[in-house]
Amino acid sequence: AIQMTQSPSSLSASVGDRVTITCRASQDIRNNLGWYQQKPGKAPKLLIYATSSLQSGVPSRFSGSGSGTDFTLTISGLQPEDLATYYCLQDYNYPRTFGQGTKVEIK
Amino acid sequence: EQLVESGGGFVQPGGSLRLSCEASGFTFSSYSMSWVRQPPGKGVEWVSYISGSSTTIYYADSVQGRFTISRDNAKNSVYLQVNSLRDEDTAVYYCVRGNWFDPWGQGTLVTVSS
Numbered sequence: 552a553i554q555m556t557q558s559p560s561s562l563s564a565s566v567g568d569r570v571t572i573t574c575r576a577s578q579d580i581r582n583n584l585g586w587y588q589q590k591p592g593k594a595p596k597l598l599i600y601a602t603s604s605l606q607s608g609v610p611s612r613f614s615g616s617g618s619g620t621d622f623t624l625t626i627s628g629l630q631p632e633d634l635a636t637y638y639c640l641q642d643y644n645y646p647r648t649f650g651q652g653t654k655v656e657i658k
Numbered sequence: 659e660q661l662v663e664s665g666g667g668f669v670q671p672g673g674s675l676r677l678s679c680e681a682s683g684f685t686f687s688s689y690s691m692s693w694v695r696q697p698p699g700k701g702v703e704w705v706s707y708i709s710g711s712s713t714t715i716y717y718a719d720s721v722q723g724r725f726t727i728s729r730d731n732a733k734n735s736v737y738l739q740v741n742s743l744r745d746e747d748t749a750v751y752y753c754v755r756g757n758w759f760d761p762w763g764q765g766t767l768v769t770v771s772s
Binding site for chain 1: 762765
């Protein structure tokens, strides 16, 4: 199974900051990566698919980049409502595998 | 587009449950479906996949031989039969649509404890 390693596991940032979360795959997954946001007490929600395509309705401050084994989720201008845990997911093959999550806190 | 899970509950180790997920707002038979679970306070784990026509099915190693996924396109529903339950199967179980797991249902909690 492909291992997905996220970093950092948690971070604290101020409103307006630029936040970067990385995800590394244990093998080449091309651009088959998605990012999910899980707010406290809620189900995860798709933010970005195919590395950089923004899901409908997701604010444009969220963006994704990368290819192969290294991927990045960027929040340009952190907002209070971005308090959440973020997960990456590889869509390259089965078993599907998620990263362990990055908890984003607001200073 | 909505997914609504049901069927969770409290069960002793070795017990069984049948989880259900009813879909609405989209052409159900056109999409693959998966089950994903999340133990309390922990990360997310993919559990099982079924194609739109039920011809392709996959399971995580952790549930292979104990869980069975199925679907009824006439009822817009996907199911997960969970047998031989273990403590470590305690989790919220979500159904999700398609390759990109969107949308998610609200989840149904399965608690395995003696």
